[in-house]
Structure formats: structure tokens, C-alpha cells
Amino acid sequence: MSEKKLSRRDFLKAASTALAASGFAALPVGVVRAQDEEINLVLWGFASNRVEWMQNVVDELWSDMHPNVGFTFEQTPYWDLWPKLTAAFVGGAGIPDMVDIEINQTGQYVREPGNEPFAAMNDLLGEDLDDLSIPSATAPWTVRGNIYGLGNEVNPLLMLYRSDVMEELGVDAEAPVSWEEWIEQVGGPVQDSGTALAEFNRAAQSWRELNNVLNAAGGQFFDADGNVTVLETDLAVDILHWQKRHVDSGLFLVSDADYWGLIGDGAYVTKYAAPWLQGFMKQNVPDMEGQWRMRHLPKWSPDSPKTSPYGGTGMGITAASENKPESYEFIRVCNITAEGSLLAFRRMNLFPSYTPVWDSEELLRSDDYFGGQIPGQFIAEAAAEMAVINVDPYWGLFGDIVNRVVMDPVFEADADPRAALEEAIEEFEFSK
Numbered sequence: 428m429s430e431k432k433l434s435r436r437d438f439l440k441a442a443s444t445a446l447a448a449s450g451f452a453a454l455p456v457g458v459v460r461a462q463d464e465e466i467n468l469v470l471w472g473f474a475s476n477r478v479e480w481m482q483n484v485v486d487e488l489w490s491d492m493h494p495n496v497g498f499t500f501e502q503t504p505y506w507d508l509w510p511k512l513t514a515a516f517v518g519g520a521g522i523p524d525m526v527d528i529e530i531n532q533t534g535q536y537v538r539e540p541g542n543e544p545f546a547a548m549n550d551l552l553g554e555d556l557d558d559l560s561i562p563s564a565t566a567p568w569t570v571r572g573n574i575y576g577l578g579n580e581v582n583p584l585l586m587l588y589r590s591d592v593m594e595e596l597g598v599d600a601e602a603p604v605s606w607e608e609w610i611e612q613v614g615g616p617v618q619d620s621g622t623a624l625a626e627f628n629r630a631a632q633s634w635r636e637l638n639n640v641l642n643a644a645g646g647q648f649f650d651a652d653g654n655v656t657v658l659e660t661d662l663a664v665d666i667l668h669w670q671k672r673h674v675d676s677g678l679f680l681v682s683d684a685d686y687w688g689l690i691g692d693g694a695y696v697t698k699y700a701a702p703w704l705q706g707f708m709k710q711n712v713p714d715m716e717g718q719w720r721m722r723h724l725p726k727w728s729p730d731s732p733k734t735s736p737y738g739g740t741g742m743g744i745t746a747a748s749e750n751k752p753e754s755y756e757f758i759r760v761c762n763i764t765a766e767g768s769l770l771a772f773r774r775m776n777l778f779p780s781y782t783p784v785w786d787s788e789e790l791l792r793s794d795d796y797f798g799g800q801i802p803g804q805f806i807a808e809a810a811a812e813m814a815v816i817n818v819d820p821y822w823g824l825f826g827d828i829v830n831r832v833v834m835d836p837v838f839e840a841d842a843d844p845r846a847a848l849e850e851a852i853e854e855f856e857f858s859k
Contacts, residue, residue: 459493459753466496468750468757470742471512472527473505476706477740480774484761487770492760496753505529516544516747524748525758528576530567530739531632534820537570546744547573551755555763560810564762564780567818568741576741579762580777582701583734583809584643588613589696590720590798596620600697601722606669609725613697614678623680623695627670629838630683634829635737639699640666642735642814644727648826649819655852658845666727667837667844674838681838687711699724701737702806706775709796716796721805733812778806821859828855 472478478500485498501523503511509532515522516536528545537543552565552574559565560581568576593600596616603609614624627636638648646662649655657663673679680695689695691712698704708719724734742761744754761767768779769789778790790803819825832851836842 459496459756464495466750466753467499468496468525468754469499469501469523470525470527471501471503471508471523472740473503473508473529474527474740475502476703476710476775477527478502480771481761483770483774484757484767488760488764488766489757493753493756496757498757509535519747522745522747524745524750524754526743526745528568528741528743530578530741530818531823531826533568533570533576533741533818534823537573537575538820540571543570543573543575544746545575546746546748546751547575548577548744548755548758549574551759552577552763555759558763558781558783560780560782562813562815563736563739563810565741566815567739568743570820576743577758577762578739578741579768579771579780580703580739580775581780581806581810581813582703582736582739582777583806583813584639584699584701584724584737585721585734585805585809586724587698587700587704587719587721589693589718591718592617592620592622592693592696600720603725606725606727610673610678614673617696618676618678622693624673624678625680625697625699626682626689626695627674627679628683629681629834632826632830633834633838634826636670637663637666637829637834638826639735639737640670640727642816643724644731645814647817648822649817651817653819653821655825655855658848658852662727663848664844667833667848671837671844691715702776702778702802703738705794705796705802706777717798719796720798721800721802723805723809732814734809735814736816772803776802778803778810821855824859825851825855828858 470481481500489496512526526545536545556565563581564578565574567578568574588600590600593613598613598616600613603612610624617624641647641657641663644662644666646657646660648657670679674681680689682689690698690708691714708715742758744751744758748754761771763781765781765784765787768781768784769787771777772779772790776794779785784790785807790807791801792803793799794802828851832854833844833847836847837844
């Protein structure tokens with residue numbers, strides 16, 4: 428399996444401005460203050476499984492190397508973390524050393540050149556960039572050539588399905604190649620049994636329901652230059668019509684609460700999901716071990732990519748941190764070592780963005796939760812043919828507008844998808 432890596436020079440050439448603004452002088456990797464000086468690093472995050480993984484890194488790898496450097500991991504619910512972080516940045520007090528930055532939240536903090544509250548890591552990463560899968564490890568947190576976060580996961584969407592239900596219904600869930608075949612061959616029997624095929628999430632980020640299918644079908648919200656391209660073809664309009672039809676028929680179950688309760692109750696029986704969801708499944712619905720299986724996504728068209736990335740979280744260092752060398756060293760141990768990245772795989776089924784471990788036997792272990800399947804094999808195959816997504820600093824803003832101007836009117840008031848998207852683009856261009 429191979430993946431094209433971007434030149435280190437491309438990422439370094441615009442770094443000097445941000446490095447100067449952040450006060451992040453170039454330091455050799457591994458520089459940690461003498462062991463007679465006690466240091467405590469504070470990291471804010473939102474995902475319980477990531478916090479557990481980082482605590483594993485501390486317990487199993489870090490403490491013996493740097494016993495004088497301790498940690499405070501503060502876990503805040505996703506939607507509460509960003510206003511809390513913004514308030515700390517604005518007030519200039521209580522700012523953590525590190526933040527787990529979710530892909531959709533990066534842009535709001537780095538839109539103004541020279542005033543980024545995160546420190547660029549280009550020079551510290553150095554030649555380690557050559558050992559990273561750039562589309563997953565750094566691209567989502569790279570703005571104007573400056574790397575503000577480091578992600579540890581290759582996150583292609585896969586299709587998960589209830590194998591016990593399919594067997595009971597006599598359905599071959601492996602057979603369908605296209606989405607229409609999936610709807611007909613799997614969705615028909617499932618709906619006839621009185622169960623929904625899949626969830627359609629109408630919560631705070633329902634724009635992802637459009638974006639995930641759009642990306643996997645070969646479409647984009649933005650091009651590489653920051654231009655909105657969602658209406659350059661009819662693809663997004665067609666997808667919205669398709670989703671609306673199946674929501675109205677009840678084939679897709681509209682949900683906005685009790686996420687894990689619905690899964691545990693069997694309210695729907697298939698779900699497209701990135702590898703990171705597998706860890707959450709084991710935490711939240713452990714009694715369903717052996718009932719789920721995975722396969723590759725159905726395709727929108729024969730020319731569509733095999734899959735697209737979904738989500739991603741990168742570890743970033745704040746510009747205000749007084750412990751930047753130690754913070755970077757922790758990020759390095761977590762993400763750019765075999766030991767740290769494989770711990771993440773064991774804890775969360777996250778296929779590492781650190782490429783030197785891609786031939787590790789451990790990544791190809793079987794998983795009883797998925798009936799003895801090998802998640803790493805599916806992830807590697809999907810990642811090899813995964814769409815590359817253009818992540819723009821204003822991506823989150825556009826997503827919020829799409830939620831309000833497109834998703835709500837289309838799915839609640841039968842608005843015309845094309846007209847709604849045109850209105851969203853107009854408001855976005857005015858707002859940014």
C-alpha cells in the first residue's frame with residue numbers, strides 16, 4: 428500500500444511568520460527539562476477514549492522516561508469545549524498547554540494571520556513528516572503552510588452492519604456494490620421487518636450527512652483555493668434528494684438524541700462510520716460484541732472513490748504554553764513512535780497515520796467485536812483509495828450555515844435542495 432507524501436518543503440516555506448508569532452523557537456526533538464524540575468502539562472480534550480489512550484501512554488511509556496513531567500487531562504463535552512477554549516484565549520488566562528483539536532473546529536482559531544493562538548510545529552516535526560500520512564496526520568490542521576495540529580489516525584469511512592439481523596432476514600450484506608443496490612437488496616428486507624436501515628443524524632452537525640456521502644461520491648465543499656464548489660455539479664443536489672426520499676419513507680431513522688440507546692435497541696441496523704467509532708462502540712454497547720460486521724462503502728457511481736475520510740482529531744500546542752518543548756515531546760511519543768501509535772490502535776482501533784508501523788502484524792489482528800474480522804485490513808484497503816478532502820479555514824462556518832439554511836429547511840420544510848444550497852453559498856460569502 429502506498430500513499431503520495433507531500434514535500435516537506437511545501438509545509439516549511441510559510442512557517443516562519445507563524446513561528447515568530449507563536450514564540451515557538453525551533454528546538455531539538457526530545458528536549459525536556461532536567462528531572463529535578465517538576466512540570467505539569469495540561470491538555471483539554473473531549474473524547475473519553477482519546478483521554479484513556481493518552482493516559483495509557485503516560486503510564487506505559489512516558490513516566491519512566493520523564494518522571495518529573497506530570498499531566499492533567501481535562502475532558503469537556505464536545506460542544507462545551509470550544510466556547511471554553513475561546514474564552515480562555517480571549518481572557519489570556521487558564522489556557523492549557525495542549526488541546527485535542529477536532530477537524531471542524533480548527534479554522535475558527537487560525538483565520539487571522541499572525542494572531543494564531545496555536546503554535547506551529549513545522550520545524551519540530553522536521554523529517555518526521557516523511558513518516559506520516561499527510562492527508563490524515565497534518566493536512567486538516569495546516570493553514571497557510573503552518574501545521575497547528577498532529578493527528579494519529581487514518582480515518583476512512585466503512586460500512587458497519589448487524590450480521591445477526593442480516594442472517595435472520597436471509598440478506599447477503601456483502602453483495603451490493605452501489606448505494607442503490609444497498610438500498611434495494613438490504614434496505615428493502617430490513618424495512619419490511621419493521622426496522623430502519625440506517626440513522627440520519629439531525630443533531631448539531633447534520634451537514635455531515637451530506638458531506639460524508641458527497642465526499643465519498645467524489646464531491647467537495649471547497650476547492651484547494653478556498654472557493655465553494657458544492658454546486659459545480661448536480662451531485663450535492665442529487666444526494667439531498669436521495670436522502671430526503673429515504674428519510675420520508677422511514678428507511679433512514681431521524682435521530683438527534685440517545686445515540687447509543689438507539690444502537691443498543693436495534694433501532695437501525697447499518698451505519699457508515701470511521702474507524703474511531705469502533706472504540707466508542709466497545710465502550711458504549713459492549714454487549715453487542717459479535718453482532719456487527721464491517722465492509723467497504725457502497726459506491727455512488729462506478730468512478731467514485733472507495734471511501735472518504737470522516738472526522739479527525741489532532742493534538743495542538745497553544746502559543747501561550749510555557750511548556751512547549753515538553754508538550755511537543757509528548758505529542759511526538761503519542762503520534763510519531765511505534766509504541767504510542769500502536770497503543771492508540773489497541774485502545775481505539777485507530778489505524779496509525781505513522782506509516783512505519785503499517786506493516787505491523789498487530790494492525791492485522793482479528794477483533795472479536797466484529798466476529799473475528801480484521802479491521803486493519805479493511806482500513807488499509809480503504810485508505811489506499813480514499814478521497815482527499817480540501818479542509819478550508821472556513822469549513823466549520825460553511826457547515827453551520829448548511830445546517831441552518833439547507834438541512835433544516837430541506838428535511839423539515841421540503842425546501843428545494845438547489846435553492847437552499849444557493850442561499851447557503853450567498854450567506855457564507857457575505858459572512859466570512
